[in-house]
Amino acid sequence: MREAQADALSADDRVFIMGQELxxxxxxxxxxxxxxxxxGAHRVRDMPIAEQSMLGAGVGAAIMGMRPIVEVMFMDFIAxxxxxxxxxxxxxxxxxxxxxRAPMVIRTQGGSGTHHGSQHxxxxxxxxxxxxxxxxxxxxxPSDVKGLFKTSIRVDHPVLFVEHRALYRTRGAVSDPVEPxxxxxxxxxxxxxxVTVVGIGKSVGQAQIAARLLEEEGVSVxxxxxxxxxxxxxxxxxxxxxxxxxxVVAHEAVERGGWAGELVSRVVAEGFDELDAPPLRxxxxxxxxxxxxxxxxxxxxxxxxxxxxxxxxxxxxxYAP
Amino acid sequence: MFRLMYTIRRFEVTxxxxxxxxxxxxxxxxxxxxxxxxxxxxxxxxxxxxxxSTHRGHGHAIAKGAVLGRICAELWGRSTGxxxxxxxxxxxxxxxxxxxxxxxxxxxxxxxATGAALAFDLNREERVAVAFMGDGAVGQGVFHESLNLxxxxxxxxxxxxxxxxxxxxxxxxxxxxxxxxxxxxxxxGIPGVVVDGIDVFAVREAxxxxxxxxxxxxxxxLIEAKCYRWRGHNLGDAEHLYRAREEVEEARRNDxxxxxxxxxxDLIPPGVLEEIEAAAExxxxxxxxxxxxxxxxxxxxALEGSF
Ligand SMILES: Cc1ncc(C[n+]2csc(CCOP(=O)(O)OP(=O)(O)O)c2C)c(N)n1
Ligand SMILES: [Mg+2]
Numbered sequence: 308m309r310e311a312q313a314d315a316l317s318a319d320d321r322v323f324i325m326g327q328e329l330x331x332x333x334x335x336x337x338x339x340x341x342x343x344x345x346x347g348a349h350r351v352r353d354m355p356i357a358e359q360s361m362l363g364a365g366v367g368a369a370i371m372g373m374r375p376i377v378e379v380m381f382m383d384f385i386a387x388x389x390x391x392x393x394x395x396x397x398x399x400x401x402x403x404x405x406x407x408r409a410p411m412v413i414r415t416q417g418g419s420g421t422h423h424g425s426q427h428x429x430x431x432x433x434x435x436x437x438x439x440x441x442x443x444x445x446x447x448x449p450s451d452v453k454g455l456f457k458t459s460i461r462v463d464h465p466v467l468f469v470e471h472r473a474l475y476r477t478r479g480a481v482s483d484p485v486e487p488x489x490x491x492x493x494x495x496x497x498x499x500x501x502v503t504v505v506g507i508g509k510s511v512g513q514a515q516i517a518a519r520l521l522e523e524e525g526v527s528v529x530x531x532x533x534x535x536x537x538x539x540x541x542x543x544x545x546x547x548x549x550x551x552x553x554x555v556v557a558h559e560a561v562e563r564g565g566w567a568g569e570l571v572s573r574v575v576a577e578g579f580d581e582l583d584a585p586p587l588r589x590x591x592x593x594x595x596x597x598x599x600x601x602x603x604x605x606x607x608x609x610x611x612x613x614x615x616x617x618x619x620x621x622x623x624x625x626y627a628p
Numbered sequence: 629m630f631r632l633m634y635t636i637r638r639f640e641v642t643x644x645x646x647x648x649x650x651x652x653x654x655x656x657x658x659x660x661x662x663x664x665x666x667x668x669x670x671x672x673x674x675x676x677x678x679x680x681s682t683h684r685g686h687g688h689a690i691a692k693g694a695v696l697g698r699i700c701a702e703l704w705g706r707s708t709g710x711x712x713x714x715x716x717x718x719x720x721x722x723x724x725x726x727x728x729x730x731x732x733x734x735x736x737x738x739x740x741a742t743g744a745a746l747a748f749d750l751n752r753e754e755r756v757a758v759a760f761m762g763d764g765a766v767g768q769g770v771f772h773e774s775l776n777l778x779x780x781x782x783x784x785x786x787x788x789x790x791x792x793x794x795x796x797x798x799x800x801x802x803x804x805x806x807x808x809x810x811x812x813x814x815x816x817g818i819p820g821v822v823v824d825g826i827d828v829f830a831v832r833e834a835x836x837x838x839x840x841x842x843x844x845x846x847x848x849x850l851i852e853a854k855c856y857r858w859r860g861h862n863l864g865d866a867e868h869l870y871r872a873r874e875e876v877e878e879a880r881r882n883d884x885x886x887x888x889x890x891x892x893x894d895l896i897p898p899g900v901l902e903e904i905e906a907a908a909e910x911x912x913x914x915x916x917x918x919x920x921x922x923x924x925x926x927x928x929x930a931l932e933g934s935f
Contacts (some may be wrong), residue, residue: 355766598719
């Protein structure tokens with residue numbers, strides 16, 4: 308992430324970063340370490356605790372031709388700046404009849420697992436599918452972080468770039484220079500025959516773990532990483548279903564109202580004949596993320612839930628919500 | 629007040645140790661050094677007054693009277709904790725003591741208290757709501773919005789900004805051209821005072837004045853309590869990146885507990901404070917025992933209590 312942002316700052320003078328604890332501190336997840344030193348404090352700007360200001364000022368700068376990267380420290384805090392994203396960033400290009408554009412990348416991170424409690428552990432990317440005008444990117448591998456970021460900072464529209472806290476320590480090869488990855492192109496992470504499991508971000512890793520568990524039970528799982536939710540690569544999912552005929556969609560976000568519902572609905576509408584069984588979702592239970600580890604484990608969608616949904620989709624066990 | 633301050637100090641030390649030893653998990657924000665603000669403010673309130681707090685809220689909860697064992701059990705994530713393990717360190721609530729919650733979403737406590745005061749006003753109750761906030765909250769729009777709302781409706785709110793020198797790595801003067809937080813009150817037409825947050829008597833006096841005014845229908849006030857955050861922002865904070873050890877050591881010489889001892893030297897017979905200390909230590913030991921012996925929550929309770 309740090310390299311991706313450094314590359315963006317070097318490649319384009321219009322790029323600058325705003326957020327909290329970025330400069331001298333280097334970001335609470337170290338994603339801007341050394342960048343203020345290298346590019347100057349005017350381009351790696353520390354903010355007061357004011358999410359609405361950083362997102363709103365980001366839009367203002369973007370319509371004047373800049374390319375802001377705005378870091379929202381925890382995804383939960385995005386709620387404090389929703390107006391800037393939903394009513395301004397997402398709409399100014401369209402409403403102005405294309406006289407202006409708001410090219411900016413809103414970076415944030417979320418998810419469970421660090422026991423920060425209900426207001427620091429949410430997975431909220433699904434909210435933004437419902438607001439036309441925003442691309443939504445959720446990378447899984449280190450290489451994708453760089454490739455997807457390279458595209459995100461170049462497109463002429465606002466992009467929400469969502470990282471998962473648990474992935475910051477992921478290791479993986481990254482080519483140098485990295486090729487930009489187009490938005491809206493998913494990738495098959497594992498080939499399989501019996502069922503397609505679709506995820507994004509951390510859920511892709513969990514789907515891979517579930518696939519290994521299921522292999523021992525004689526089930527062959529194909530894993531798709533969508534990489535972006537807007538645009539949504541429905542075609543790749545349909546292609547996969549043409550040989551697996553079973554679908555499970557996995558995300559850490561609460562199952563109710565999550566993006567899996569959108570994907571399943573598209574698949575049912577466009578690929579009903581390919582389905583041998585109802586498509587299922589593996590999402591978190593509809594409660595806030597609790598603090599205690601025993602409680603969190605009960606409600607968060609994980610590899611065990613994904614494996615169970617696969618068994619249910621294949622009729623190996625009965626479906627229970 | 630000494631008992632409260634001493635208990636808060638030792639509570640934070642004990643919890644920090646439990647974290648370092650791996651017994652506790654999750655984020656931990658110590659209120660060490662700020663004991664006089666918690667104790668001074670809360671000891672000027674009635675039991676039926678309410679307090680809204682922040683991520684750095686253990687001291688506020690203790691000072692408002694919340695039971696130590698149940699706070700401890702919540703930090704331990706146990707079923708006997710105030711929130712049955714659903715809340716954790718940043719979400720303690722004890723409705724029985726008017727401790728109406730913490731907002732680790734910076735600035736949130738301002739509106740929680742303003743809304744609580746609105747309820748008191750509508751119900752014609754002579755109760756007061758206190759909002760604890762950090763100096764960092766002044767950057768948020770809700771800080772200003774809550775002051776204005778409470779001012780125009782003359783709501784019984786006492787806004788207490790604990791200016792502990794830092795909002796994570798930033799000093800107030802780095803993020804505010806006018807770092808005089810109390811002066812913001814003038815913009816909303818309400819009283820604003822600065823108090824020495826190391827002096828528990830001064831804090832209590834300022835709160836008494838503000839609370840009395842609020843109770844009598846005089847509307848909100850803003851108190852800026854100047855203090856110092858002894859520990860890093862959270863446990864594991866890379867403090868060395870933004871402040872020198874010497875600065876911390878220097879500030880720690882201005883210890884609210886020592887200040888109390890010095891101020892009361894002639895007034896309190898020898899041995900009394902030591903007795904209070906011993907009783908507090910025992911209470912903390914007992915609280916930790918209670919937390920350790922309490923069962924973890926039944927996992928299925930995770931699914932209860934929400935639409
Ligand atoms: C809306 C929001 N933005 C950012 C944060 C991250 N954050 C947590 S505490 C903190 C600093 C708070 O400083 P201050 O208000 O002075 O309180 P203190 O930590 O000094 O008690 C920040 C930036 C947050 N919790 N909520
Ligand atoms: Mg502070």
